[in-house]
Amino acid sequence: MTTKQYDLSKLKGLNKSMYLNFNQENKANRSGYGDALVTLGKRNKNVWVCCADLTDSTKVDKFAKTFPNRFVEMGVAEQNLVTVGAGLAAVGKIPFVSSYAAFCPGRCWEQIRTTICYNNQNVKVIGAHAGVSVGPDGATHQALEEIATMRSLPNMIVIVPSDYTQTKKATAAIAKFKGPAYMRFGRTSTPQFTTKQTPFQIGKANILKQGKDVALIATGALTYEALRAAAILQEQGINAMVIDNPSIKPLDKKTILKAAKKCRHIITIEEAQVTGGLGGAITEFLSETHPTKVTRIGMPDCYGESGDPQELLKHFGFTGESIARKARKLCKK
Amino acid sequence: MSNKFKRLTSIRDLKLMADVIREDIIISLREAKSGHSAGPLGMADILTALYFNILKHNPKKPNDKNRDRFILSNGHTCPVLYATMANAGYFKKSELLTLRKLGSRLQGHPHRAALPGIETTSGPLGCGLSQAAGMALVFKREKTKQKVFSIVSDGEQNEGNHWEAVLFAAKEKLSNIIAITDRNYIQIDGNTEDVMPLDSLKKKYLAFNWNVIEINGNNMQQLISTLKKARNNKDKPLMIIAKTLPGKGVSFMEGDYRWHGKPPNKDEAQAALNDLHKKECLERGDWYHLHQKLKPIHKKIKRSKK
Numbered sequence: 034m035t036t037k038q039y040d041l042s043k044l045k046g047l048n049k050s051m052y053l054n055f056n057q058e059n060k061a062n063r064s065g066y067g068d069a070l071v072t073l074g075k076r077n078k079n080v081w082v083c084c085a086d087l088t089d090s091t092k093v094d095k096f097a098k099t100f101p102n103r104f105v106e107m108g109v110a111e112q113n114l115v116t117v118g119a120g121l122a123a124v125g126k127i128p129f130v131s132s133y134a135a136f137c138p139g140r141c142w143e144q145i146r147t148t149i150c151y152n153n154q155n156v157k158v159i160g161a162h163a164g165v166s167v168g169p170d171g172a173t174h175q176a177l178e179e180i181a182t183m184r185s186l187p188n189m190i191v192i193v194p195s196d197y198t199q200t201k202k203a204t205a206a207i208a209k210f211k212g213p214a215y216m217r218f219g220r221t222s223t224p225q226f227t228t229k230q231t232p233f234q235i236g237k238a239n240i241l242k243q244g245k246d247v248a249l250i251a252t253g254a255l256t257y258e259a260l261r262a263a264a265i266l267q268e269q270g271i272n273a274m275v276i277d278n279p280s281i282k283p284l285d286k287k288t289i290l291k292a293a294k295k296c297r298h299i300i301t302i303e304e305a306q307v308t309g310g311l312g313g314a315i316t317e318f319l320s321e322t323h324p325t326k327v328t329r330i331g332m333p334d335c336y337g338e339s340g341d342p343q344e345l346l347k348h349f350g351f352t353g354e355s356i357a358r359k360a361r362k363l364c365k366k
Numbered sequence: 367m368s369n370k371f372k373r374l375t376s377i378r379d380l381k382l383m384a385d386v387i388r389e390d391i392i393i394s395l396r397e398a399k400s401g402h403s404a405g406p407l408g409m410a411d412i413l414t415a416l417y418f419n420i421l422k423h424n425p426k427k428p429n430d431k432n433r434d435r436f437i438l439s440n441g442h443t444c445p446v447l448y449a450t451m452a453n454a455g456y457f458k459k460s461e462l463l464t465l466r467k468l469g470s471r472l473q474g475h476p477h478r479a480a481l482p483g484i485e486t487t488s489g490p491l492g493c494g495l496s497q498a499a500g501m502a503l504v505f506k507r508e509k510t511k512q513k514v515f516s517i518v519s520d521g522e523q524n525e526g527n528h529w530e531a532v533l534f535a536a537k538e539k540l541s542n543i544i545a546i547t548d549r550n551y552i553q554i555d556g557n558t559e560d561v562m563p564l565d566s567l568k569k570k571y572l573a574f575n576w577n578v579i580e581i582n583g584n585n586m587q588q589l590i591s592t593l594k595k596a597r598n599n600k601d602k603p604l605m606i607i608a609k610t611l612p613g614k615g616v617s618f619m620e621g622d623y624r625w626h627g628k629p630p631n632k633d634e635a636q637a638a639l640n641d642l643h644k645k646e647c648l649e650r651g652d653w654y655h656l657h658q659k660l661k662p663i664h665k666k667i668k669r670s671k672k
Contacts, residue, residue, distance in 0.1 A: 120500020
């Protein structure tokens with residue numbers, strides 16, 4: 034399936050200080066994670082990686098080969114994966130525990146709660162293959178709920194990077210952050226649009242494009258679809274603000290409030306259940322501080338299914354076209 | 367590292383300390399008015415052996431890098447951990463009276479961030495051995511000498527997480543793990559062999575490629591000699607199946623699963639302390655036969671509850 038190409042560099046109001054570049058090849062965020070780990074491993078001898086029988090597909094294979102003494106193969110045992118991680122952290126290590134998000138944190142929420150979060154151990158939980166874009170494996174493997182389940186845990190931070198380069202930065206940032214962290218990403222290769230110069234900070238959202246009619250606040254690879262939606266809306270005379278929001282917890286309240294004050298409508302976009310994720314976090318915050326109408330794009334309390342990733346994204350309304358349609362409807366009201 | 371408190375070397379002194387710890391358990395539970403009685407009393411000898419003879423630790427420097435690690439996986443038995451730590455000098459004994467109260471460092475289930483010397487938060491079962499394995503793996507790969515001791519209850523071995531850790535420790539040949547099963551044959555709903563049979567635990571661990579030793583966990587002599595030898599354990603992780611008598615030392619609690627999760631009331635506490643003072647607890651005979659004798663009584667109690 035092909036999608037219509039828009040020249041995103043022609044978007045009006047692009048934030049120059051974001052140093053975006055739309056002429057890059059597609060890459061998977063998980064590769065960004067794997068590549069960053071090798072760099073981190075060289076710099077910091079306390080970085081360890083544990084994996085539950087998914088070494089290649091979570092892209093920790095390079096780390097495993099480079100630092101075999103700091104790599105731990107856990108087998109298909111996610112409860113043990115995170116609790117061994119808590120043990121490693123208890124003696125000063127910075128363990129990255131990786132699996133598919135459906136299994137970790139999907140299977141081991143209580144262990145993460147007690148032995149990592151309440152215990153305040155410096156463990157980095159990595160959920161790969163999240164979202165419907167996992168594709169043909171179907172709903173069992175398409176984690177959609179873990180942003181909510183991780184976000185509700187005190188001490189835990191939740192990061193969903195948008196592209197390969199940002200994933201590299203996010204991996205380094207959560208390693209530096211002292212405390213439990215959850216980072217999630219999808220399976221497929223997705224467009225790269227950030228560069229080395231693009232800022233990334235835990236707790237910070239980036240305004241990629243200024244606008245005034247509607248604010249599109251997205252997280253993960255769907256941020257690119259939000260930019261595509263803005264291009265479609267631009268053709269229709271609607272000026273959308275686009276915010277890249279990788280840090281779901283802590284939330285960049287200042288930037289969200291700025292968007293709410295400037296735009297009449299807010300649309301949140303995430304490849305996750307609409308309950309409790311990015312949309313949940315933003316509606317909670319705005320309803321207490323600056324009541325704003327928020328439309329949440331995400332999974333509407335249902336499971337995914339098998340299919341081609343692009344087909345599924347279209348089917349469940351995650352494409353730029355679908356986002357633009359919703360935005361247009363709101364702006365017309 | 368050297369131990370900065372008086373290490374007890376004679377079996378007589380260790381036994382006396384275990385009884386002091388039992389008294390402190392009763393007193394703190396009475397004051398808390400909730401909590402678990404039977405398990406802590408049964409484990410008092412093991413904890414005494416560890417903290418007053420076996421472990422390399424320093425109550426004045428609880429974060430010393432070179433200390434042995436002790437992971438209490440069955441966190442609900444923490445009254446015995448607190449009483450032992452207080453007697454070892456981690457904090458004042460008077461603090462035992464704050465158990466389970468608002469603002470206390472002695473949480474109802476032990477919490478690492480609350481009290482120095484607690485290696486990990488526990489309570490939700492089946493996670494202790496995994497954390498012990500994580501620590502032991504680092505010590506092994508970095509070739510440092512610390513040992514990791516972990517007590518797990520028998521009931522908690524219903525948990526899948528625990529057996530994931532058993533597989534893992536065997537795979538990594540973590541011979542620096544010295545795990546102790548508090549084999550007291552009780553859990554909340556009754557006898558372990560009725561709720562979810564575990565026997566033969568020994569055969570299970572052997573099949574999982576562990577070293578296994580079975581001992582009487584209320585026999586101080588056996589505990590000390592076994593744990594001393596355990597420091598030289600090689601090639602495989604070690605499981606010491608320590609058969610203990612729940613409620614040990616208090617006649618009306620001994621072997622009775624109904625005391626798993628409740629504290630003594632005022633009169634019961636007084637009676638328990640009288641028992642402990644009288645030292646009626648010593649040499650009750652073989653634990654297993656006692657357990658068998660108690661089985662029909664358990665059934666009767668169950669029926670009368672219905």
